[in-house]
Amino acid sequence: xxxxxxxxxxxxxxxxxGGVGKTTLATSRALFLGSKGKKVxxxxxxxxxRLKQILNIKDxxxxxxxxxxxxxxxxxxxxxxxxxxxxxxPKETLRKILKxxxxxxxxxxxxxxxxxxxxxxxxxIEVQFHIESGKYDTIILDTPPGKHFIDFLQSxxxxxxxxxxxxxxxxxxxxxxxxxxxxxxxxPTKKLLGKLISTGIKKLLKYLDQVTGEKFVQDFIxxxxxxxxxKAPFLEALELxxxxxxxxxxxxFLVTSVEQSKLQEAAEFQSHTETFHKSxxxxxxxxxxxxxxxxxxxxSKGSSLGKESREKLASLKESMISKEEKTIKFAKxxxxxxIIFPEIIDANPVKHVGDLSKTWKNN
Amino acid sequence: xxxxxKRLxxxxxxGGVGKTSFALALTKFLQKEGVNVxxxxxxxxxxxxxxxxxxxxxxxxxxxxxxxxxxxxKLGSKTIANWILKTTFFKSLLNITPSxxxxxxxxxxINRLEEDPSxxxxxxxxxxxxxxxLFNSTxxxxxxxxxxxxxxxxxxxxxxxxxxxxxKVCILCLPNIMNVQEALELKKGLSSLKxxxxxxxxxxxxxxxxHNELEALPNFLREKISIEQNLKKQYExxxxxxxxxxxxxxxxxxxxxxxxxxxxxx
Numbered sequence: 001x002x003x004x005x006x007x008x009x010x011x012x013x014x015x016x017x018g019g020v021g022k023t024t025l026a027t028s029r030a031l032f033l034g035s036k037g038k039k040v041x042x043x044x045x046x047x048x049x050r051l052k053q054i055l056n057i058k059d060x061x062x063x064x065x066x067x068x069x070x071x072x073x074x075x076x077x078x079x080x081x082x083x084x085x086x087x088x089x090p091k092e093t094l095r096k097i098l099k100x101x102x103x104x105x106x107x108x109x110x111x112x113x114x115x116x117x118x119x120x121x122x123x124x125i126e127v128q129f130h131i132e133s134g135k136y137d138t139i140i141l142d143t144p145p146g147k148h149f150i151d152f153l154q155s156x157x158x159x160x161x162x163x164x165x166x167x168x169x170x171x172x173x174x175x176x177x178x179x180x181x182x183x184x185x186x187x188p189t190k191k192l193l194g195k196l197i198s199t200g201i202k203k204l205l206k207y208l209d210q211v212t213g214e215k216f217v218q219d220f221i222x223x224x225x226x227x228x229x230x231k232a233p234f235l236e237a238l239e240l241x242x243x244x245x246x247x248x249x250x251x252x253f254l255v256t257s258v259e260q261s262k263l264q265e266a267a268e269f270q271s272h273t274e275t276f277h278k279s280x281x282x283x284x285x286x287x288x289x290x291x292x293x294x295x296x297x298x299x300s301k302g303s304s305l306g307k308e309s310r311e312k313l314a315s316l317k318e319s320m321i322s323k324e325e326k327t328i329k330f331a332k333x334x335x336x337x338x339i340i341f342p343e344i345i346d347a348n349p350v351k352h353v354g355d356l357s358k359t360w361k362n363n
Numbered sequence: 364x365x366x367x368x369k370r371l372x373x374x375x376x377x378g379g380v381g382k383t384s385f386a387l388a389l390t391k392f393l394q395k396e397g398v399n400v401x402x403x404x405x406x407x408x409x410x411x412x413x414x415x416x417x418x419x420x421x422x423x424x425x426x427x428x429x430x431x432x433x434x435x436x437k438l439g440s441k442t443i444a445n446w447i448l449k450t451t452f453f454k455s456l457l458n459i460t461p462s463x464x465x466x467x468x469x470x471x472x473i474n475r476l477e478e479d480p481s482x483x484x485x486x487x488x489x490x491x492x493x494x495x496x497l498f499n500s501t502x503x504x505x506x507x508x509x510x511x512x513x514x515x516x517x518x519x520x521x522x523x524x525x526x527x528x529x530x531k532v533c534i535l536c537l538p539n540i541m542n543v544q545e546a547l548e549l550k551k552g553l554s555s556l557k558x559x560x561x562x563x564x565x566x567x568x569x570x571x572x573x574h575n576e577l578e579a580l581p582n583f584l585r586e587k588i589s590i591e592q593n594l595k596k597q598y599e600x601x602x603x604x605x606x607x608x609x610x611x612x613x614x615x616x617x618x619x620x621x622x623x624x625x626x627x628x629x
Contacts, residue, residue: 047495215510
C-alpha cells in the first residue's frame with residue numbers, strides 16, 4: 001500500500017514502541033540497500049543495543065564502526081557485500097566532539113558512561129559526523145523505544161537551550177573563564193550584570209554549593225566550559241534537525257507489530273512527527289500472520305477433537321484474525337503509506353533479517 | 364509481624380513484554396488485598412483510559428514537581444525552590460542530563476514510602492536499557508558529588524533499595540531469543556549495582572492448550588510453540604516464574620485475568 005517505490009534517502013529513521021522489531025527491520029533495510037550496492041551505515045541509539053545480538057558485535061566495540069559481511073545472513077549468496085554498523089557510545093561521540101583521546105573532566109566522564117543517560121542527546125551529533133565524512137550513501141538510524149524517541153527528536157532544541165548565550169556568559173562572569181585560543185576572557189559588561197541579576201545564576205550556584213560541595217560545582221563549571229569551547233558540532237546538529245523534515249533528505253519508518261495492540265501509542269508517535277513531510281513517512285506493520293491464518297482450518301464437527309477444544313481453537317483463530325484486521329484498519333485510516341512484513345517463524349534472529357529484506361525488494 | 368508484601372515493585376524488560384499489564388494487575392491485586400497501593404509510570408506515559416476503566420490508584424508526579432519538592436525540603440523555602448526551577452540554567456540542566464531526572468523521581472518515590480509506612484508503590488519502569496540508566500543514576504551522581512547532603516540522600520536511597528523486604532524487581536520476558544538475552548543482560552547489569560537481584564518472569568505464549576488441541580494446531584503455530592518450548596527448556600534455571608500469556612484484543616481483559624495470577628509474584 002505505497003504510492004510509489006520508496007526512494008532511498010541519505011538518512012532513514014526507524015522509530016516505534018518497544019519490542020515491535022525496529023532493530024530487526026532497520027537491519028533488514030540496511031542489508032537490502034547493501035545488496036543494491038549502496039554504502040550503508042546502520043546506527044543504533046537504544047542503550048539496550050539489541051543490534052549487537054543480530055550482528056554479533058561485542059559490547060566493548062561500541063562506538064566503533066564495524067564491517068558486517070553479508071555472509072552472516074541467508075539470501076544474499078549471489079553477491080557478496082558488506083554493511084557498516086555502529087552501536088552508539090556517548091563517550092566515543094564526546095571524544096570526537098572534543099577531538100581528544102581522553103576526557104579529563106569528572107562530570108563529563110561519568111555522564112557519558114554506557115548507562116549515563118546521554119545516548120539520545122548525543123546521537124544527532126554522531127549522525128552528523130558520519131554524514132560529513134561522506135563515506136556513506138545512506139545512514140539508517142534505529143531509535144530507542146517509547147518516550148525516549150521523543151527525547152531524541154527534541155535533542156537539538158535541548159542542546160540549543162543549553163548553549164543559551166546568557167547562560168554561558170554568566171559562567172565567564174563567575175571568574176571561571178572560558179579560555180579562548182587568543183587573549184584572556186573578557187570582563188563582564190553592565191548589560192551582562194543586568195542579565196545576571198535577572199537570571200540569578202550566582203545565587204543558584206551558591207545553593208548548589210551547599211548541597212553538592214564546592215568540588216562538584218568546579219567540575220561542573222569546567223564541564224560546561226569544555227562543551228562551550230567545542231560547541232560547533234552541537235550547533236551543526238541543529239541544522240541537521242531542520243533537514244530531517246525535508247522530503248529529499250530523510251525517510252521515516254514508524255514500526256508497529258500485529259502481536260502488540262499498541263496502536264494508540266503509534267498514533268501518539270505520529271502526532272510528534274506531524275510537522276514532517278507526509279510523503280516520506282511510512283507505517284510498517286511487522287509480524288503479520290495473515291497468510292498463515294488464511295490456510296488454517298479448524299477441525300470440523302465429527303473429528304477426534306471435542307466441542308470445547310474446537311471452540312477454544314476457533315476463538316484463538318478469531319482473536320488472531322481480529323488483531324490483523326484491527327491493525328490494517330488503523331493503518332488505512334491513519335497513514336497514507338504502509339507496508340506489511342510477515343512474521344518469520346524461526347529461532348534465529350539472523351534468519352529474520354534475511355527473510356524480511358525480501359519485503360523491501362518488493363517495495 | 365513479617366510484612367506480607369514488599370513496599371516497592373518494579374516491572375521492567377524489553378518493550379512489549381507486558382510491563383504495563385503486569386504493573387496494573389499487581390496494583391489491582393494488592394488493592395483487593397487491602398494494601399494502600401499506587402501505580403506509578405516512570406516514563407510518565409500512563410495508559411489513562413485503562414486506569415480510569417479499571418479504577419487503578421495512581422501517583423502522578425512529574426520530574427519537575429519532584430524536583431521542586433526536593434529542593435523545597437533542602438532549602439526550606441518554596442519560593443526559592445520554584446524560582447530555581449524556573450531558571451534557564453536548571454531547565455537546561457534537567458533537559459540535557461536525563462539521569463538527574465531519573466534520580467530525582469526515584470528519590471521522591473522512596474521518600475514517599477519512608478514518610479508513609481503503610482504505602483506500597485508499583486512501578487511501571489522504562490524498557491531494559493533505560494532501567495539500567497535509572498538505577499545507574501544514583502551511583503553515577505554519588506561518584507560525581509563525592510560529599511555533601513546529596514550524597515547522604517543517595518545513601519539513604521540505597522539503604523532502602525538494599526533491603527530485600529522492601530523491594531522486588533521483576534524482569535519480564537517473552538519466549539524468543541532477543542527477549543531472553545536482553546532480560547539476562549539486564550539482570551546482570553542490575554546485579555552489578557549490588558543493591559538487589561532481578562527476578563526473571565517468563566510470559567509464556569499459547570499456554571493452556573492440551574495435547575489434542577496442540578496436535579490440531581496448524582503447522583506455523585506448532586513451529587512457533589516448539590521454538591518457544593526449546594527456549595524455555597534451555598533457560599529453565601534462569602526463570603523464577605512462568606506466567607501464561609493471555610491473548611486478547613481487549614487490553615482491560617488481559618489485565619483483569621492477570622490479577623488472579625499476581626499472588627505468586629507479589
